[in-house]
Amino acid sequence: MSTETSADPEAALTADQAAELxxxxxxxESEVAELQSEVGDESNKMVIIATKGTLDMxxxxxxxASTAAAFGYEVTVFHTFWGLEILxxxxxxxxxxxxxxxxxxPVPNLVAALPGMDRMTTRMMRNKIADNDVxxxxxLIEVSLQxxxxxQACQMTIDLLGYDEADFYxxxxxxxxxxxxxxxxxxxxxQLLV
Amino acid sequence: xxMDVTETLDVKGQNCPMPVIKTKGAFEALAAGETLEVVSxxxxxxxxxAGWADSTEGAELxxxxxxTENGDDVYKHYVTKTD
Numbered sequence: 001m002s003t004e005t006s007a008d009p010e011a012a013l014t015a016d017q018a019a020e021l022x023x024x025x026x027x028x029e030s031e032v033a034e035l036q037s038e039v040g041d042e043s044n045k046m047v048i049i050a051t052k053g054t055l056d057m058x059x060x061x062x063x064x065a066s067t068a069a070a071f072g073y074e075v076t077v078f079h080t081f082w083g084l085e086i087l088x089x090x091x092x093x094x095x096x097x098x099x100x101x102x103x104x105x106p107v108p109n110l111v112a113a114l115p116g117m118d119r120m121t122t123r124m125m126r127n128k129i130a131d132n133d134v135x136x137x138x139x140l141i142e143v144s145l146q147x148x149x150x151x152q153a154c155q156m157t158i159d160l161l162g163y164d165e166a167d168f169y170x171x172x173x174x175x176x177x178x179x180x181x182x183x184x185x186x187x188x189x190x191q192l193l194v
Numbered sequence: 195x196x197m198d199v200t201e202t203l204d205v206k207g208q209n210c211p212m213p214v215i216k217t218k219g220a221f222e223a224l225a226a227g228e229t230l231e232v233v234s235x236x237x238x239x240x241x242x243x244a245g246w247a248d249s250t251e252g253a254e255l256x257x258x259x260x261x262t263e264n265g266d267d268v269y270k271h272y273v274t275k276t277d
Contacts, residue, residue, distance in 0.1 A: 063210065063211045066211055066215050067211040067214060067215065069215075069218075070211070070214050070215045070217070070218035070246060071246065071249050071250065072249075072250065072251075132209060133207050133208055133209040133235070133236070134209045134210075135208070135209070135211075135212055143212070143215055147215065147218075
């Protein structure tokens with residue numbers, strides 16, 4: 001019976017209980033403030049997965065990445081499979097255009113399949129790029145790195161294609177894989193597969 | 195009209211995305227209240243730089259104009275740093 005009288009639900013809060021509640025309120029307030037700062041976080045992020053290594057397909061990811069960086073975005077471009085060619089210092093200077101299977105080419109597929117045709121259409125494209133003051137792939141890589149874009153080379157594809165980490169431009173991140181790319185995509189506002 | 199231009203960025207002969215990227219770089223170096231003039235030959239820079247300024251905190255696009263210089267169309271942009 002003596003315990004019942006001490007735990008009277010109608011009784012006013014004891015000093016200890018009040019202090020406990022105040023602590024709880026403090027905890028909740030700081031938790032809310034933390035969540036609000038996360039929601040209002042102004043830092044935006046974009047992740048591009050670049051999988052293609054032809055001359056024409058090297059441009060969209062690099063142009064978008066460098067532009068997004070100018071907009072204040074934190075940008076990661078994860079290069080995998082033929083996308084690695086863009087970051088390969090030697091190969092990036094010799095990216096080619098495929099004349100087969102490209103209906104925008106001025107020659108029919110049957111002709112496009114002849115030896116030397118890719119070389120010819122690539123030369124045409126390079127001339128057009130130069131004539132139109134469009135930056136080269138190397139320039140765009142340079143400007144992207146300078147703007148803080150994280151250009152990543154998928155480690156699995158580096159091994160698969162028999163490349164060496166030293167083959168890539170200085171500043172390229174290696175030793176990364178699908179899991180780190182996915183984690184970055186989770187945090188990103190924009191995710192693109194090119 | 196007269197405008198106090200602090201810095202001029204010449205990106206003539208450069209195409210998308212270079213004008214915006216270089217504008218951003220030159221803009222970063224400005225102090226509050228200073229104005230950057232960007233001179234471009236890329237007609238796409240009209241919408242690109244307007245869009246960039248619109249999305250960039252502290253950047254205010256004062257004016258954009260087209261002119262002809264030595265027979266070339268040039269596009270001039272004036273961006274002020276507000277804070």
